[in-house]
Amino acid sequence: MQEFIEEKNQVPLIYDVDVLVCGGGPAGIGAAIRAARLGASVLVVETQGCLGGIATAGMMSHWGGRSSSKVMQEIFELTYEKAKDIGWTDENGCGHDAIYHDIQKIVLEQMFAKENIKVLYYTMFCKAVVENGSIVGAIVENKSGRGFIKAKRVVDSTGDGDVAASSGVPFFKGRETDGRMQPSTIMFKIGGVDYKRAVFPPSFETTIELPKGEIQALGKERLPFPAGHVLLYKQPTPNTVCCNMTNAIEIDGTDAESLTKGVFICHSQIVPIIKFLREYVPGYENCWLMSVAPLIGIRETRHFEGIESISENDILEAKYYENWVVRRAWFNFDVHNLTGASLDKTGVQKNWKQQSDYTIPYGCLLPKNVEGLLLSGRNISGSHLAHSNFRIMSVCIALGEAAGAAAAISIKQNKRLRDVDAKDIQAIVGE
Numbered sequence: 001m002q003e004f005i006e007e008k009n010q011v012p013l014i015y016d017v018d019v020l021v022c023g024g025g026p027a028g029i030g031a032a033i034r035a036a037r038l039g040a041s042v043l044v045v046e047t048q049g050c051l052g053g054i055a056t057a058g059m060m061s062h063w064g065g066r067s068s069s070k071v072m073q074e075i076f077e078l079t080y081e082k083a084k085d086i087g088w089t090d091e092n093g094c095g096h097d098a099i100y101h102d103i104q105k106i107v108l109e110q111m112f113a114k115e116n117i118k119v120l121y122y123t124m125f126c127k128a129v130v131e132n133g134s135i136v137g138a139i140v141e142n143k144s145g146r147g148f149i150k151a152k153r154v155v156d157s158t159g160d161g162d163v164a165a166s167s168g169v170p171f172f173k174g175r176e177t178d179g180r181m182q183p184s185t186i187m188f189k190i191g192g193v194d195y196k197r198a199v200f201p202p203s204f205e206t207t208i209e210l211p212k213g214e215i216q217a218l219g220k221e222r223l224p225f226p227a228g229h230v231l232l233y234k235q236p237t238p239n240t241v242c243c244n245m246t247n248a249i250e251i252d253g254t255d256a257e258s259l260t261k262g263v264f265i266c267h268s269q270i271v272p273i274i275k276f277l278r279e280y281v282p283g284y285e286n287c288w289l290m291s292v293a294p295l296i297g298i299r300e301t302r303h304f305e306g307i308e309s310i311s312e313n314d315i316l317e318a319k320y321y322e323n324w325v326v327r328r329a330w331f332n333f334d335v336h337n338l339t340g341a342s343l344d345k346t347g348v349q350k351n352w353k354q355q356s357d358y359t360i361p362y363g364c365l366l367p368k369n370v371e372g373l374l375l376s377g378r379n380i381s382g383s384h385l386a387h388s389n390f391r392i393m394s395v396c397i398a399l400g401e402a403a404g405a406a407a408a409i410s411i412k413q414n415k416r417l418r419d420v421d422a423k424d425i426q427a428i429v430g431e
C-alpha cells in the first residue's frame with residue numbers, strides 16, 4: 001500500500017484541563033461527574049451529538065445489572081422526575097431502569113451543566129501524547145480542525161480503549177482462544193404494540209409458546225441469519241417496544257470498513273424483523289418502525305493489560321478485593337453466540353446461579369505501562385468472559401466514578417495514579 005506523508009502540522013493548544021475524559025458513555029459520565037465534584041476542571045470529548053453512549057445514541061432498552069453506583073441512582077431519579085409529566089407511564093409496567101432516550105440525553109446535559117463540566121460534541125479523540133511514559137494530553141479533531149488538549153490525567157471511556165491503544169498499552173481482542181468478538185447490534189424501536197396481548201421475552205433462555213410455535217424457535221427458523229433471536233423490552237412511552245434483535249457477527253468495532261459492514265447488515269434485518277413480529281407475535285400485528293439507533297452497538301473489542309486483571313473465576317467466586325473501587329457488581333455471563341444467533345455455549349442469562357456480588361480492584365483501571373491514564377467502562381483489564389459481565393452499564397458507570405475519583409485524588413495529593421490508596425477512592429464512591 002502506498003503511503004502519503006501528511007504535511008507538518010502545528011496543532012494549537014485548545015484546552016488545558018485537570019481531567020480529560022474521552023467518550024461520554026456510562027463510564028465517561030461517571031468519571032466526569034465524580035472528578036468535577038472533587039474540584040477538578042473536566043473536559044469530555046464525544047464523537048456523537050449527545051451524552052450517554054450506548055444508553056442513548058445506541059438506544060439501549062434498560063440499565064442492566066447492579067452496582068454500587070450512586071450517580072446511576074441520581075440519573076434514574078432525575079430522569080423519571082422529568083419524564084413523568086410528558087408520557088412516562090408506570091401503568092406500562094416498565095421499571096425506572098428503562099431508558100427514555102431523548103429525556104435521558106437532556107437530563108445528562110443538565111447534570112453536566114450543574115457540575116460545570118465542559119463538553120465538546122462531534123469531536124474525536126485521535127492520538128495520545130505520551131512523554132516519558134506518562135500521557136500529557138491528546139490530539140482531537142472536529143469541525144474546528146485538529147487541536148491539542150493538555151491534561152493532568154486522561155480517562156479512557158471510549159469503550160474500545162482508543163486512548164490506551166494509541167498510548168501503546170498492550171491488548172488482545174475478543175476471546176483469548178481465537179480473537180473472535182461478540183456480535184454487534186443496532187437497536188430499534190417500534191410503536192403500535194398492544195401491550196395487553198403482547199409478550200416481552202427479555203433473555204435468549206425465555207421460551208414462549210405462541211399460536212404458530214415457540215417464539216425463539218420461530219425466530220431461528222424465520223429471521224435472516226445471523227439474526228434469529230427474539231428480545232423485546234417495554235419502554236416508558238405507551239405501546240412502544242425496544243428491539244434487541246439485529247445481529248452482525250465477525251465485526252471488528254475498531255476497523256472502519258468492518259464497522260460500516262456491520263451497520264449495513266443490521267439495517268438490512270430491520271424490516272424482515274418487523275414483518276416477523278407482525279406475522280407471528282400476538283400484540284405486534286400493527287407495529288411500525290419508530291426509530292433506529294444512530295450508533296451501532298459494539299459489545300466487545302480490545303482487552304488491555306492492567307496492573308491487575310479481573311477473571312471469570314473472580315466473578316464466579318464473588319471475590320472480595322481489599323483494594324476494590326467498585327463493589328456490589330452483579331450480572332451474568334452475557335456472551336452472545338459468536339458465530340450465529342442467540343446465546344453462546346459459554347453464556348448464561350436467566351439461569352445464572354451466583355446471586356452474590358463481586359468487587360473490582362483498582363489495578364484493573366491502571367494500564368501496566370502508561371502513567372496518567374485510567375481505563376474505565378468496558379475497556380478495563382479483564383478476560384473475555386469476565387468482560388461479558390462487567391460490560392453491563394450499571395457496572396460501567398461505577399467504573400467511571402472510580403476513575404474520576406482516582407484522577408481527582410491523584411492531582412490533589414500530587415501522586416502518581418498507581419500510588420493512590422484505593423481506600424481514598426472507596427471513601428468517595430462509598431458503599
Ligand SMILES: Cc1cc2nc3c(=O)[nH]c(=O)nc-3n(C[C@H](O)[C@H](O)[C@H](O)COP(=O)(O)OP(=O)(O)OC[C@H]3O[C@@H](n4cnc5c(N)ncnc54)[C@H](O)[C@@H]3O)c2cc1C
Nearest residue numbers: 023025026027047053054064125159185297377378391393
Ligand atoms: C447491542 C447491545 C446491547 C446491550 N444491552 C445492554 C442492556 O440491555 N443493559 C445494559 O446495562 N447494558 C447493555 N449493553 C452493554 C452496555 O451498553 C455497554 O457495555 C456499555 O454502554 C459500555 O459503557 P462504556 O461507557 O464503556 O462505553 P459506551 O457506552 O460504548 O460509550 C463510549 C462512548 O465513547 C464515544 N467514543 C468512542 N470512541 C471515541 C473517540 N475516539 N473519541 C471520542 N469519543 C469516542 C462513543 O461515541 C460513546 O459515546 C449492551 C451493549 C450492546 C452493544
